[in-house]
Amino acid sequence: MIKVNNKNLCYYGNFTSQIQIARVKNIPNLNFERVVFPGDRLLFEAAPEAQLEVYVSKTGREILLNKISCDRLCVNEGISTYQVSSQTRSN
Numbered sequence: 219m220i221k222v223n224n225k226n227l228c229y230y231g232n233f234t235s236q237i238q239i240a241r242v243k244n245i246p247n248l249n250f251e252r253v254v255f256p257g258d259r260l261l262f263e264a265a266p267e268a269q270l271e272v273y274v275s276k277t278g279r280e281i282l283l284n285k286i287s288c289d290r291l292c293v294n295e296g297i298s299t300y301q302v303s304s305q306t307r308s309n
Contacts, residue, residue: 225263228291230270232258238283239273264288 232238232254240260242250245268254260254272264270268288273280 225265226288226291227293228262228264228270228288229293230254230260230262230272230286230291232256232260234274236274239275239280241271241273242268242288243271244269261293264291266292 230240235256237256238254240250240252240254242248242262242264245265248268250262250264252260252262266289270286270288270291271282272284272286274283275281
């Protein structure tokens, strides 16, 4: 596991055909939000207890697609292979 300043280096890839919004919201004083286009990959630093929330926008409102513990997104020797399928979870 690669650590930077007591944080883990994390990887997320958008393997869907939809534009996604990735946020870490459960860590105080951390404002992390990125737009992830289809086929894009994202490297970021996060505390092990952080959770990445992935949203898509449909008809003007955001829908939570997935909530992923950042300890599952850690970069080890290579790139994490965690992927979100193109199917969205119904809310």
